[in-house]
Amino acid sequence: MAASVFLPREFALAAVLAGMVELGLFALLVTAGQNRAKIVAREAPPAEEVPIAVKPVLDDLPLLKLGSKKVKMKLPDMWTKQAPVRRFEEKSAPSEKAAKTPDAIPTTPVATADAAAPPPDAAIAKEVDHQVLDAAPPKEEPNLATEGAADGTKNGTETDPLKARALDLYKAKIFSWFQVRFQPPTSVPCDVLHGLNAAAAVTVGADRTITGYTVTRASNNEVFDAKVKSTLDSLVGQELPPPPPLYPDLSPGTLLHPILSGKAAKCD
């Protein structure tokens, strides 16, 4: 029997040392999860409600009045049979784009040369025994208490869509009439000019001639206010554009409220 290389006490010491290392590592693992180095999944912060200002943009057109065509009160119509859905038979039509293979041969019968195409949303069937030609029943129009447009609003005032459009065009013409007659001063620094505006009340005579004005709110900038005054002075005596001939009753009113502003002035 060969003599052992290690002494028994060396084995014992090695076992004790190995056990201490193992215990040290175990202790390290246990403590690592409980100190500041521990990586913790961060939760996303809950969304905060941020209030925003909503400024509704109104259409220039006067709102159409909600209503319908004026229909006299009447008893309900007699019940009528609902028209059946018209179905179209599935048919093939010759095409230059068809592939020249046996698989491409259509299985459905070929349509006659002068046959009209079915509507895009038509109901298609393999075989149609009976050709339904009945027209669909007329759509019942709403019968509201007031005259107006079906897609109008309750607050609407205008019942004639043509007049509503003509009024819109006439208003645009008057705005444009004022636009071409005002030029913001060029001697005011741009950053100042963009923040200036002045409000006026312009009086209009029965013949659409501008009879006078009052500056209701000055800009408090001497140069800008002088320009506003000279512009308004030059308008007195001038005649506003006439209303469209088909609507001579349209009028710009007797008092206009322009706000002369430098916010869009171009500064070189």
Added chain:
Amino acid sequence: MRLIAATLALLFFAVPAAADAPAPTPAAPPNEDVLGEFVVTGITTQERLPKIAILPSLSPDLEDVIVRGVVRRDFELTGLFDVIPDSKAPQGLYGFEDPVDVEAWQKLGAEAIVKVSAQKKDANRIQVLGIAYFLNVGKEPVYQKTIVVNKTDARITAHRITDALLGALTGRPGSFASELAFSGKWVNNRRIFRMDADGNGLSPLTDANDTAIAPAFGPPGHIYYALSHNYAPFTLMDYAQGANKPILLPFKTSIYSLAFNKDRTKLALAVSEDGRSAIYVGNPDGSGMKKVSTSELATRPTWSPSGKLAWVGGDPKQGSQRIWIDGKAVSPAGFTAASPTFCDTEDGVKLVYSVAVGNNRQDLVIAAEKGQNMARLTQNQGSNSYPACSPDGRLVAFFSNRNKNPGIWLMSLKSWKAQQVSTQEGESLTWAALPPVPGAP
């Protein structure tokens, strides 16, 4: 601790918020004016033309093709709309009685849809349909008209349909049911020609052996003009229904030009007088003539819709001629002005005339009715002369040699777009509405 921090944070943010809050103001009274407040910035932008769809015609019927083609061309000539090209038309049926696929056109950006169609009623008559939709109003048409007319009236009916549709779309009816007249060169002479507003149907009205100048539209269906035969003085003539007859006047000298007022109850004549010319005003039959001009030379009279009389006047010593209105020169001094005419536009009555700009060229200018606020209509586009306004005041017709394409051009007073309608050259262009027809749209 957390409670203290939250309280401090709330206090920190609440102070500036309270400072920014507007001071309570008394409620403003409701604005009951038609227009309300509006902001004037002085910045004028190019007006956006509304997109419009004119439904195409797939019908083989000639009358349908004519009616639809005429209406489409008229709408293009107005310069008021961006007409969607046929190539972008959605697939579908476009027959006389086929419904309009409003949604498909809406997807193309159309703000309005116009459908016109025609079909045979019997051997000699056709049925013409005109419909307009506003897509912001709904799917129901806002205008619809069906009329039956003679087959030969397909073109003029299409013009009348256009005029009615323009009235529905803008509140101002169109004036394509109208005709232009002018004096055009014919070998060594000049003849009076007429044509439709879109340049169709050009035809001479006077004999090729005479010299005819200065046409003017008189009472409905009549065209008056000055005529010289064998170098004799120019006399006043009346053309109606293919016949020309002289109008007796108390003048033995030449008539240079003439004009009727709006309701055709007054006739103004430029009459040769002692080597000069003067303006006389009287009745359409030539009676009651009285001299009204105050300038030394006076010719080319024209009336404004409000009854003002303008003419070209001048002093030969000064070497320039100016536009005079009711006895007062209104065009700028030093510029040779000619061919005044008045336009009853959407912006009110305007004076349009030509000004010599050198190199044998003329340009058109537009001004207020009394001549103020003058602005150029043409510049660096050849020579532009003899303006005539459409009866609805939307278009100006004039002779121009721009783009090396001499002829008659129409310019929109809305979009300033000019389009050629004829290759005829001439002078003394005039434009008037056709007499109304009972039952027309």
